[in-house]
Amino acid sequence: MIDRPLTHLRHVDLAVPDYDRQLDFYTGVWGLTTVAEDSGIAFLAAEGSPEQYVIRLRRAGDKRLDLVSYGAASPADVDALAERLIADGVRPISRPGTLDTPGGGYGFRFFDVDGRTIEVSADVAARRHRRIEERESIPVRLSHVVLNSPDLNRTRAWYERHLGFRLSDTLGHPRMGEVMHFMRISSQHHSMAIARGPHTSLHHVSFEMRGLDEYMRGSGRVIRAGFRKIWGPGRHLAGDNTFTYFLDPHGNTVEYTTELEELDEDTWHPHVYDFSEPEVTDQWGTANAMNEFVAKESFNDPDHGCFVAPPV
Structure with a gap:
């Protein structure tokens, strides 16, 4: 059993009806950086963070929380966690496998007790980030x-x-x-x-x-x-x-x-x-x-x- 399977919070993914307005807010006002965008999905990074992105926006008819993503230390930990969750009756969404998102990695998704989608992943490539300078008022x-x-x-x-x-x-x-x-x-x-x-x-x-x-x-x-x-x-x-x-x-x-x-x-x-x-x-x-x-x-x-x- 893995007592502490998670290492850190990776990103929070939001579905939004007014995609363009949300993208303008998070990049133009809030201070995030667009690192990839395609067909109504934008991946937004914090300049001081090695995470590939910290917010994902998806154009959708309804507003919702798409998912919350956490890191794991290794693919082996991802596999062990997936096996344990399934054995405990947690509803899986996907089996562990290669992720097709910026940075790649190895992970899987499942529902929490309230029905939220949770993702756990390992081996996601670190993003080239930088030190946030004095008086630079954007998220680290x-x-x-x-x-x-x-x-x-x-x-x-x-x-x-x-x-x-x-x-x-x-x-x-x-x-x-x-x-x-x-x-x-x-x-x-x-x-x-x-x-x-x-x-x-x-x-x-x-x-x-x-x-x-x-x-x-x-x-x-x-x-x-x-x-x-x-x-x-x-x-x-x-x-x-x-x-x-x-x-x-x-x-x-x-x-x-x-x-x-x-x-x-x-x-x-x-x-x-x-x-x-x-x-x-x-x-x-x-x-x-x-x-x-x-x-x-x-x-x-x-x-x-x-x-x-x-x-x-």
Whole structure:
């Protein structure tokens, strides 16, 4: 059995009806680079990341989360994970094999407990990337993804059992109970979080910036371009990272962040933080107040792609 089959988050793939508008936003405003485009599919890289791409956009009639992709250490680990998942009754989409996407590699796809498509791959060629310079306010890399689930603890248990995620911290509320679990696959505080929502959907995708100045400059650029800021700037307690959240043209929440906490896994014990306390949601006190209207924005639209594999 592979206790820790995953190494890192690779990319998040989105299907969008207004493809051209989304592509303009992610490249012209958000700061990603188009590395390949063909027949309504664009692969977008972060300049500081060795990943071939961190966002894939696909032209489609309906908005959906196409898939979330993670890395594995070797093809042997990919094969072992596929065998274990099938034996445990996880629904496969494809068998391990060669990937026909930028960088190639060896991987497979399957559905998670909520019906999202997950991809795991190894041996993807590293992209030639570069150091992000001072005051260059574009993403260095993909930081993390947060997923909405109507059954928070069922989803958490599935990811712990099948993919080796570990709990870092939990957000709770005196009346609402547990509302978010921060999950890790490395010493990074979280590569994924699971939020309690009314339906299965994408909560947000987060991008790491070079530093505080670049984070603020990037946030200012998005505001000046006329895109809606939901929440921020501020600094969370869980993860100790900065945050500013925006809506992309199709209503997906995207975040600029920096300084996400690195844990000492030998000594770390998960906390349960009361997010009704203002200093939990924002240590600085600079963000607009977290309330039901802010939270509702990140519920997103119900994902109609559940248990339906993307066509590519």
